[in-house]
Amino acid sequence: MPVLTILLRRLIGLGAAVLLSSFAVFLVPFVAPGDPVRNLLRARMDAGVADEQTVQAYAEQFGLYDPLWVQFGRWLARFFSGDMGISYVSGTPVVETVLPAVGVTLLIAGISILVAMAVSIVLGVVAATRAGRWPDKLITSITHALIAIPEYAIAPLLVLLFAVKLAWLPSAGFHSPASLVIPVFVLCLRPISFFTVAVRSGILQSLGSEHVLAARARGLGRTGALLHHVIPHGLLPLWTMTGVWFAGLLGGSVIIEVIFAIPGMGRLVFDAIVNADIPVAQGGVVLVVICAVLVTSAVDLVQQFSDPNVRVGARHD
Amino acid sequence: MKLGRLHTATAAVLLTALLASCGASNQNTAAEAAVDSEARLVVANFRAPVSNWAVESDDAYVLSIAGCLETLASYDQVGKKVEPMLAESWKQASATEWDFNLRDGVKFQDGTALDAQAVENSLNHVLKATAPARAVNPKTITKVKALDADTVRITTPAADPLLPYRMASVNAGVLSPAAYTAKGIDPFGHCTGPFAPVSEKAGQSLSMDRNPNYWGGEVKLAGGEIRYITDGTTRSTQVQTGESDIAMSIPATNIATLEADPSVELAKADSPRTATLYLNNSRAPFDDRELRQAVTMALDLPAIAASVYEGIAEPATGPFAPSEPWANSELGVPAVNLDEAKALVQKSGHAQDKPLEIVAIVERAEFASVGAIIQEQLKQIGLQANVVTKAYGAVEPDLLAGNYDMVVSQRNRMIDIADPIGFLQADYTCAGGYNLSHYCNKDFDALIDQAAGESDAAVRHTLYRQAGDILAKDAVNVWLVNEQAIDGVGASVQGYVQDPLTRYVFTKDLAKTK
Numbered sequence: 027m028p029v030l031t032i033l034l035r036r037l038i039g040l041g042a043a044v045l046l047s048s049f050a051v052f053l054v055p056f057v058a059p060g061d062p063v064r065n066l067l068r069a070r071m072d073a074g075v076a077d078e079q080t081v082q083a084y085a086e087q088f089g090l091y092d093p094l095w096v097q098f099g100r101w102l103a104r105f106f107s108g109d110m111g112i113s114y115v116s117g118t119p120v121v122e123t124v125l126p127a128v129g130v131t132l133l134i135a136g137i138s139i140l141v142a143m144a145v146s147i148v149l150g151v152v153a154a155t156r157a158g159r160w161p162d163k164l165i166t167s168i169t170h171a172l173i174a175i176p177e178y179a180i181a182p183l184l185v186l187l188f189a190v191k192l193a194w195l196p197s198a199g200f201h202s203p204a205s206l207v208i209p210v211f212v213l214c215l216r217p218i219s220f221f222t223v224a225v226r227s228g229i230l231q232s233l234g235s236e237h238v239l240a241a242r243a244r245g246l247g248r249t250g251a252l253l254h255h256v257i258p259h260g261l262l263p264l265w266t267m268t269g270v271w272f273a274g275l276l277g278g279s280v281i282i283e284v285i286f287a288i289p290g291m292g293r294l295v296f297d298a299i300v301n302a303d304i305p306v307a308q309g310g311v312v313l314v315v316i317c318a319v320l321v322t323s324a325v326d327l328v329q330q331f332s333d334p335n336v337r338v339g340a341r342h343d
Numbered sequence: 344m345k346l347g348r349l350h351t352a353t354a355a356v357l358l359t360a361l362l363a364s365c366g367a368s369n370q371n372t373a374a375e376a377a378v379d380s381e382a383r384l385v386v387a388n389f390r391a392p393v394s395n396w397a398v399e400s401d402d403a404y405v406l407s408i409a410g411c412l413e414t415l416a417s418y419d420q421v422g423k424k425v426e427p428m429l430a431e432s433w434k435q436a437s438a439t440e441w442d443f444n445l446r447d448g449v450k451f452q453d454g455t456a457l458d459a460q461a462v463e464n465s466l467n468h469v470l471k472a473t474a475p476a477r478a479v480n481p482k483t484i485t486k487v488k489a490l491d492a493d494t495v496r497i498t499t500p501a502a503d504p505l506l507p508y509r510m511a512s513v514n515a516g517v518l519s520p521a522a523y524t525a526k527g528i529d530p531f532g533h534c535t536g537p538f539a540p541v542s543e544k545a546g547q548s549l550s551m552d553r554n555p556n557y558w559g560g561e562v563k564l565a566g567g568e569i570r571y572i573t574d575g576t577t578r579s580t581q582v583q584t585g586e587s588d589i590a591m592s593i594p595a596t597n598i599a600t601l602e603a604d605p606s607v608e609l610a611k612a613d614s615p616r617t618a619t620l621y622l623n624n625s626r627a628p629f630d631d632r633e634l635r636q637a638v639t640m641a642l643d644l645p646a647i648a649a650s651v652y653e654g655i656a657e658p659a660t661g662p663f664a665p666s667e668p669w670a671n672s673e674l675g676v677p678a679v680n681l682d683e684a685k686a687l688v689q690k691s692g693h694a695q696d697k698p699l700e701i702v703a704i705v706e707r708a709e710f711a712s713v714g715a716i717i718q719e720q721l722k723q724i725g726l727q728a729n730v731v732t733k734a735y736g737a738v739e740p741d742l743l744a745g746n747y748d749m750v751v752s753q754r755n756r757m758i759d760i761a762d763p764i765g766f767l768q769a770d771y772t773c774a775g776g777y778n779l780s781h782y783c784n785k786d787f788d789a790l791i792d793q794a795a796g797e798s799d800a801a802v803r804h805t806l807y808r809q810a811g812d813i814l815a816k817d818a819v820n821v822w823l824v825n826e827q828a829i830d831g832v833g834a835s836v837q838g839y840v841q842d843p844l845t846r847y848v849f850t851k852d853l854a855k856t857k
Contacts (some may be wrong), residue, residue: 056746058736058737058739059733059734059736059738059740060734060736060737060739060740061736061739061740064736064739065736067474068735068736069391069393069394070394070397070400070474071400071476071477072390072401073475076474078775080473080475081473083473084473084474085476088474107617115393116393116394116395116527117394117397118394118395118527119525119527123545126546127546144780182576185580189580189584190580190583190584191582196584196586197575197580197581197586198572198581198586199547199548199570199582200544200547201544201548201587210609212730214764218432256638284573284848285574285575285576285577286577287547287570287571287572287573289544289545289547290547294546300736301393309481
């Protein structure tokens with residue numbers, strides 16, 4: 027399929043995803059029980075209850091009692107003119123809030139995925155090339171165990187060990203490279219598990235493929251075959267998984283961000299939804315969706331170019 | 344610890360009790376150790392600013408904790424009285440007019456002098472906010488006017504003896520005129536306090552430097568940082584590892600760990616919050632006082648305090664904490680009396696065709712357990728109930744409309760000012776805006792009206808006491824436990840005076856030892 031066609035399809039998909047996700051997020055505060063305006067006021071002043079006059083005045087200021095389609099249309103018009111709107115809680119431009127947060131999340135998710143890829147390639151190759159022997163069994167057992175351990179359970183254990191007992195690393199925050207070590211470690215554990223399984227399986231499949239056997243028959247050594255034929259093909263499933271996991275980490279690391287006091291996108295969007303700060307929630311989700319679609323598209327393109335079976339313009343005759 | 348001036352023997356007795364009840368934070372432990380004048384101190388705070396530093400919002404608490412924002416008056420939690428801060432003195436010019444005389448020689452951190460015009464500007468800015476503060480809003484203050492360079496006149500819609508208390512609210516903070524920009528409030532360089540904010544990492548922290556020209560005298564710390572850490576366990580860990588010197592609001596689950604750590608002290612004080620089982624007085628079955636009394640007799644409050652709160656909360660004796668000067672010291676914890684409770688249930692004629700509902704607010708994780716205990720204890724007197732957990736925002740419309748049976752929630756009695764008048768008016772008068780119990784008693788209302796206009800604090804406290812007695816006698820709710828404010832404090836911290844209302848942390852006397 028031509029690259030331009032792929033990009034065009036992705037662009038249409040991106041538009042649809044932005045529309046759907048922003049509308050879904052927009053609806054949440056209105057379909058959830060309770061009054062979204064009072065939730066907004068509670069975010070500004072925690073305790074007590076606002077009187078009806080204040081609620082009305084606040085709602086009028088932001089047009090929150092207008093029909094839903096009017097409110098959404100208003101946001102859409104602003105969005106397409108390059109304006110993400112104003113936060114209902116802080117009164118500041120949404121873009122000033124979401125851009126720093128997406129930067130933080132991209133950094134942490136990016137490092138986590140890269141670490142996960144590096145570790146899983148090593149583990150997956152070792153497991154596959156020693157299939158059925160003790161290294162394979164050990165790696166498989168560990169990765170399966172890691173899949174089952176939730177982040178909220180492993181994070182406090184690591185903090186206890188490395189921050190409290192050993193005092194090697196900070197327990198929380200986002201103020202130095204050292205403060206990223208434990209959050210990244212926690213975030214990359216599950217991807218390592220899934221990636222390792224995928225790499226092992228891909229390498230095993232590749233080891234038995236005809237072109238590898240043919241290369242070996244032509245006299246290519248085991249290491250050469252591994253490096254030039256087996257690993258490049260065996261890693262193909264990893265690319266797809268990488269894109270999906272990266273997209274998931276962009277918005278799905280709320281727990282880690284709360285535990286480690288990281289000012290990232292997951293926490294920002296979660297708080298915005300709870301507080302009914304609709305413009306911030308919409309802006310955050312749209313940015314995450316855009317990043318996710320861009321990343322998965324990039325991964326698809328990489329795959330297109332690296333996989334002879336799906337290479338752009340490849341002929342199978 | 345500031346003692347203030349106490350003038351009566353009664354107050355002296357009261358103070359003794361207060362000192363005993365307030366946790367002896369760490370203010371004396373390192374008294375003899377040398378203070379490090381170049382030290383910077385880190386505080387892990389549970390609250391993050393979210394409203395672009397709007398003074399009418401809770402962001403004002405962060406600025407106040409940071410030692411940046413100051414007010415005309417301050418509230419001495421220990422002495423329970425209002426003291427001068429930016430205002431040197433005040434007097435009533437008429438029943439509805441108060442004149443505040445400003446302190447000489449106070450400058451904002453940008454070098455401009457504090458004058459009456461700046462105060463007028465600051466207070467009017469809060470009064471004009473779309474969502475004004477509870478203590479300072481057009482219903483409590485009608486006009487703020489600079490009479491001359493040093494005098495501000497504040498007019499109230501009706502006689503308000505508590506106006507100085509309102510001026511001690513963080514929402515009445517005063518900033519330099521330059522702080523009020525088209526983009527919102529800019530506190531950087533525009534406060535009067537002992538510390539000047541110098542940088543902020545969005546969503547993470549605020550850093551401050553010492554204000555070398557502080558009107559109140561020498562500031563002991565070189566600077567500090569407030570970290571916004573919403574997770575209680577993370578705050579506890581921060582003080583344990585030494586990354587933070589003070590961790591505010593330690594959750595019950597972390598108390599034992601910190602108590603076992605020799606590098607951390609726990610500062611404890613009665614908080615003005617009481618966990619309460621609200622009973623809907625407006626509909627059956629709890630429109631029957633005897634049934635409400637039966638519920639009170641069925642609940643084992645010491646057991647709840649000991650189990651769910653692991654001993655860091657005290658069983659409640661009534662609507663006020665015993666350490667508060669308006670509490671009735673003769674009230675004890677309601678005794679469990681299942682036989683009498685059963686008899687009252689029978690006498691009420693309450694026939695249960697379906698279980699009652701106990702709503703436990705999810706924002707406080709322990710309330711689900713409290714609800715479960717209440718459920719079990721009510722079963723013993725023949726009242727079947729189900730516990731449901733709901734987010735406060737989701738259940739609030741039902742609570743306000745009176746569509747519920749029972750709800751486990753908590754309430755800060757000093758929500759707007761350091762006096763319970765706002766709480767009593769909002770929560771228990773017939774026209775109260777937050778009367779979740781839907782309680783209405785004309786005698787009670789008359790007492791509260793009288794208290795609201797009473798300028799003598801001792802008389803007012805007596806009226807509050809009588810009002811509290813009425814609420815207890817009518818068994819309006821079951822006040823379950825009085826919560827404690829608990830902060831973790833590192834061993835090198837000196838001069839920290841815990842404020843259960845979480846307004847003051849970075850003071851000029853806060854220090855670290857070498």
